[in-house]
Amino acid sequence: MAAHLVWAEQRGVDGRPGPGVRVFRLGAAVAVASPGLSRRDRVVVAGEADDVVPLVRDVLAEVGPSYRPFGEARLIEAVVAGVPGLVPLAPFLWMETGFPAAEPSPGPDVRWLDRADEREACALFDLSFPHSHAQPGRVGVRRWAGVRDAGGGLVAVAADAWSGGGCGLLGGVVVHPGARGRGLGAAVSRFVVEALVRDYGRAALVVDADNAPAIAAYERIGMRGALFGAAAVSRPT
Template sequence: MTIRELRHDAEVRAACGDDDLLVWAAQGLRGGARAWALGGAVVAAGPGASRRDRLGVWGEPADAVELVRYALAELGSSYRPFGELELMRQVTAKLEVLRESGTFSWMSLPALDGPAAGPAVSGVGWLEPQAETEVAALLAAAAPESYAVPGLAGVRRWAGVRVGGELAAVAADAWSAPSVGLLAGVATRAALRGRGLADRVCRWASRELLAGYGRAALMVDDANVAAVTVYERIGYRRRRVLACRVAG
């Protein structure tokens, strides 16, 4: 079998069975993104996707090992392979150059049904560009580790809800692919937590992502139990993921 480069988003989707993690990593093959297939595996490289040069990995471990080796030789050591936990552990075990970097969860919402299709959410909307100063201040105080921040390349727009005129909770449409909208930058003002504001903003924004892209997804730290609970209540399905890096 020969490694073949995939030239169109439709090829990527067909090769990986339309897996949302891999399709997101491919970023529609825009902005320098590339993808390759071999046998039962596919890898997709998205430069700057969620602030990292990411290499999504999917499929049969033996073929994935060869694809990751090839892609890293083509792209360089800045790319971080990531994919489902057990797959990446097998890939890492076969490639001495890789080291495990960390685990987290990839969560996806495939369709406008189930909990996400419940009653309409009121009081939430896309914020005007002039509100980005408020968003930045809220994130700095409530979620300083957020990858998504106003003005960063790939961060398209912010949803928010106000309480007494004050911006209380936000979420972003950031680094979305043509058929996978990514939810990021979720934060709630500390004094207003426990009122279900994050649930409202995320539920509303998730519906918007579904309407605009067909699917919604997000990445979350496994230790953030409160966030995972909110996302699962909305209807997101969880997959454990392992990210790796090139040694040195």
């Protein structure tokens, strides 16, 4: 099964889909309705457009307008064209790997953070990434890795967030503005990706399609991506 479908199922240690997750099928199409997945209710889809479009139409009628279709760009384009009331959102890349690139030597000292460290990380998000879905203390964000500078200050972090059996997700990658250009974002990302592959078999992430520097950094640690899209039910004005 495609990694984004596996991720959406949020399977626990018992192998069952996460709380509230529902799986729908029609012909060659699969849709996973997953509530609160990376802070959004999502309908994650894969398959042939001729089946995906009517399936999404039926699923949205059942689960409600808070759910957002999510999948390969070509499918979401077809869904927006074929399901009344949907509007497209900004495109992004879904990137994944089962074999992260080897870490260069020597690298920075990346470690898992404790709760006190995580509270300290909040300042990084306030400064550099206030709109990140993955932030310390949020539901679904399991653990954080980080790097400190010579003075002991936390300068880069990344999270294991909304991971499920078969696919872990990297999120919340942020570097202090004064520490950029030193490969710290790639270092914390690689550290988390390696742990996700060990624990879940695959690692994935979502990155804006126009964020070329971040995409290049993720490619250097072994991630490979495809253009994805999402849509939302339009609201009356």
